[in-house]
Amino acid sequence: MTAVTSLAAKLARPELLNLTPYQSARRIGGEGEIWINANESPFNNSDVAQLNRYPECQPPQLIQAYSDYSGVDSQSIVTSRGADEAIELLIRTFCIPGQDSIACFGPTYGMYAISAQTYNVGVNALALDDNYQLPANIDSQVADAKLVFICNPNNPTGTVIALETIESVVKQLPNAIVIVDEAYIEFCPQYSAASLVNQYDNVVVLRTLSKAFALAGARCGFMLANIDIVDLVMRVIAPYPVPKPVADLATAALSRQGIDQMQTQVSQLKGNGEALAQALRNYGAEVLPANGNFVLAKFANIAAVKQQLITAGVVARTYNDARLTNWIRFSFSDEQQTQTLIQLFQ
Ligand SMILES: Cc1ncc(COP(=O)(O)O)c(C=O)c1O
Numbered sequence: 001m002t003a004v005t006s007l008a009a010k011l012a013r014p015e016l017l018n019l020t021p022y023q024s025a026r027r028i029g030g031e032g033e034i035w036i037n038a039n040e041s042p043f044n045n046s047d048v049a050q051l052n053r054y055p056e057c058q059p060p061q062l063i064q065a066y067s068d069y070s071g072v073d074s075q076s077i078v079t080s081r082g083a084d085e086a087i088e089l090l091i092r093t094f095c096i097p098g099q100d101s102i103a104c105f106g107p108t109y110g111m112y113a114i115s116a117q118t119y120n121v122g123v124n125a126l127a128l129d130d131n132y133q134l135p136a137n138i139d140s141q142v143a144d145a146k147l148v149f150i151c152n153p154n155n156p157t158g159t160v161i162a163l164e165t166i167e168s169v170v171k172q173l174p175n176a177i178v179i180v181d182e183a184y185i186e187f188c189p190q191y192s193a194a195s196l197v198n199q200y201d202n203v204v205v206l207r208t209l210s211k212a213f214a215l216a217g218a219r220c221g222f223m224l225a226n227i228d229i230v231d232l233v234m235r236v237i238a239p240y241p242v243p244k245p246v247a248d249l250a251t252a253a254l255s256r257q258g259i260d261q262m263q264t265q266v267s268q269l270k271g272n273g274e275a276l277a278q279a280l281r282n283y284g285a286e287v288l289p290a291n292g293n294f295v296l297a298k299f300a301n302i303a304a305v306k307q308q309l310i311t312a313g314v315v316a317r318t319y320n321d322a323r324l325t326n327w328i329r330f331s332f333s334d335e336q337q338t339q340t341l342i343q344l345f346q
Contacts, residue, residue: 007201008228011094011146011177016235024239026054048245055240059247062220065254070194070207072224078233079250080241083183083208083221087149088115090179090204090223093236094146095121103145105134107156107323109181112149127323132159132288139172148173151181153188153291156317156329160291166193170200177229179204184292186212186266191291197224204229211293212266213253220250269293273332279342280330294331302326312344 004010009017025038044052058079067074080086101122104112113123124145126135132154135141142148153160170178180193182205196203205224210216220242252258277287277295286298299305309316317329
């Protein structure tokens with residue numbers, strides 16, 4: 001039986017402590033020329049090397065590439081099918097259905113609550129304050145939630161929370177795991193909490209290649225966490241979460257050239273986004289500071305604006321949530337589409 005010494009082990013679902021993960025053929029490994037241990041086909045009918053073989057559970061080159069990019073030790077990185085799978089894995093690793101809960105601060109990304117609900121885990125849906133910051137007395141508000149999700153920059157508001165504030169929350173909640181979702185961090189890297197992963201045993205950072213790296217269709221995300229959390233999550237994760245072609249694409253995206261391309265595109269998108277935000281302000285909308293690749297704007301004449309967008313064939317994000325009924329979120333786009341939008345608001 002695993003000794004319950006780490007915070008991660010104390011918080012984990014107890015049955016996981018004794019669980020031996022599925023021993024896939026790839027995990028067991030071996031040496032030799034003739035590989036007949038996984039009921040694979042010997043024929044590779046594709047241009048992708050080794051596509052007839054099961055992939056590594058955690059492709060080492062991809063993990064190393066993300067370690068180089070993020071500055072986080074490779075042992076502290078788990079790759080998954082997007083950040084969405086990482087959210088689900090954390091809930092499945094730590095929350096006992098029908099008993100435990102998570103906390104999050106709305107308006108925010110909807111998958112924290114949905115993922116929890118699909119596992120019959122409670123949701124303590126707290127509110128960001130009027131300046132889109134975390135509430136005061138966070139420890140009493142979070143109560144006994146095991147996982148506390150902070151989206152930074154926050155989707156859909158685009159607002160940010162200072163790193164010092166996040167660090168103080170981490171200190172105030174020593175018996176919970178604070179998960180900082182940094183899906184949009186490439187648009188404001190100075191706010192990253194990645195440096196906290198090595199310092200605290202209760203911090204997890206989520207990342208993705210879906211946004212700045214332009215690979216939403218590939219489904220590749222990362223969890224950065226201390227090794228005790230990683231060890232437990234690895235007991236729950238699917239045997240082959242990252243398909244081989246995805247691992248290859250993602251590793252290439254994290255090469256020097258790939259990162260340069262990402263950074264060039266990020267600055268282009270930020271320029272286009274600032275021009276759009278200015279046009280929205282000129283139009284009379286209330287526009288929140290945009291720290292991701294989108295801008296949230298509030299309109300007095302929301303029905304007319306929605307109709308105008310539909311007529312122009314623009315699909316932007318509208319909301320049913322009571323706090324956001326008059327708001328529309330616009331993702332930043334290329335030069336041409338940005339100009340079309342700007343003209344629409346002139
Ligand atoms: C804040 C946030 N986290 C996570 C995700 C999901 O990312 P992925 O595509 O890596 O699953 C999104 C997607 O919109 C998001 O906005």
